[in-house]
Amino acid sequence: MAEEKYVIPEEPQYRVPDIRKLQDSDPVIASEIMNPTLIEPILESIAYHEKHKAELSEDGKIPAEQLPSGVPGGVPVLGKDGKVPPEQLPALGGHTAQAEEPENKNLLWIDTANDNIIKFYDPESETWKPVGAVWWR
Incomplete structure (x- = not known):
């Protein structure tokens, strides 16, 4: 029986650049097996999240310098009076x-x-x- 949820491996066999390199000469015959209009947005999303993920500090929190500043959900920028505007x-x-x-x-x-x-x-x-x-x- 198949697993109920697919667990993404820590070190997948193919990374985003590797998948993009697949050609029709490859054993999988990319144009017949992969739908580029479906796969490409998924690959771009994965690449974006890998590029923009935050690293946790030793205390298990995201360091303030990795948080967006002055935007909703981010770290507020203090005014000249030292208060949040x-x-x-x-x-x-x-x-x-x-x-x-x-x-x-x-x-x-x-x-x-x-x-x-x-x-x-x-x-x-x-x-x-x-x-x-x-x-x-």
Whole structure:
């Protein structure tokens, strides 16, 4: 019985450049056995991932210099004040509790001057609106 999942070998017999070198004179007769419109994108994908894979450091983490910088999912670039600029923060990426409305419109705001009502910033009306509460028993 065949294995349920194919395990990719650590050292495959053919690497991307080797497969591309197959010619009709080779024993496998490349044009009859391989479909280049299917195989070529797979080979390009494998080559891309091999070229762009990160190496883990001794602690098992990806070193910061191998992470993309200033892009979603990457390492943020700090502003001149040493803080992450608001445009690099995700929407509703946290909360703050204070009496005055925060400058960062991506946060949930706990309005301590107004009975600790939780508010979000609505860009359409350009105002802070209370988050609707749901109660159940």
